[in-house]
Amino acid sequence: MATRKPTTSGMKKKLRDAFRAHLGVDRLTAGQLLASATLQDKAYELSALIGVMEKLKAMRPTLTFTLVHGTSLVFRAKGGPIDRTSWPYIRIDDHGRAVGELWVDIECVAISADPAAKLQPGPLYGKCHELDIVLVVPNTDGRPLPSETLLGVEAKHRPFNKALLKELLGVRREMTMRGPLNARAPWWFVWWTAMLPACPPSGLVAFCSSDTIDKYTDPADYWGIHMEHLPF
Secondary structure, eight states: OOOBBBHHHHHHHHHHHHHHHHOOOOOHHHHTTTTTBHHHHHHHHHHHHHHHHHHHHOOOOTEEEEOOOOOOSSSSSOOOOOTTTOOOEEEEEEEEEEEEEEEEEEHHHHHTTTTTGGGGOSSGGGEEEEEEEEEOOOOOOOOOOOOTTEEEEEEOOOOHHHHHHHHHHHHHHHHHOOTTTOOOOTTTHHHHHSOOOOBBBBEEEEEEESSGGGOOOOOOHHHTTEEEOOOO
C-alpha cells in the first residue's frame, strides 16, 4: 500500500523551493501548486515531477520550464484526459521553441485500443491507463495516443515488489511496441540511455522512495524502462 501519511512542513518547503527554482514562480504560487499534496504519496509524485525537470535540464541545459495554468493552480490529483481549461501543466521550450509538456495524473490511450478512445467520454476501463506524470508533444489534447506520449513516469512512495514490477511491465506494453535493439536517435526526453527499443519512441520511468526497487531492474533495459531509487 502507498504511504498514507500527512506531508510534513519540511517536505512541503523542499517542494515549494524546488518549484520556485525551476519554474520561476513566487512563493504563493509554489504553495498553491502543493495544495493537493496533503499526503506523502501525492507529495512524492510532485517530487518525481521535479526530478524529471532536473534530469532533463542536466542532460540538455538549453531547456526551460514554464508553468501554464488553467482555472486552477493545483496539480491534478485524480486521473483523466488533458484539460487545458482546468489544470496546470509545465511547458518545456528549447531555444524558445516548445518541445513538450509535462502533465500530472493523465489517462493515456493504450496501444491495443482504438485511437477513437482519445476523445471518448469515460470511464474507458481497459482502453486507457493512468500515469502519474506524462511528457507529451506540444498541444496534445484529450487522452494522449502512444504517438503523442514521449515519457511516462510512475512514482512509488512505498517498498517496491513483484506486483509493482508486473504493473510497470503491463503499462509499458500498452505504451509502445518493442522496436529494434539498435534503435538510436537524439531523444531529448530520455536521459538514461542512447538506445531505446520502442516504436513509437517513448520512455517509461519508475521512481521509488525505497531502494528495494534496485532488486527488480533486470527487465528494464529490454523494454526501455528506467527504474531509479529517488529518496524523499
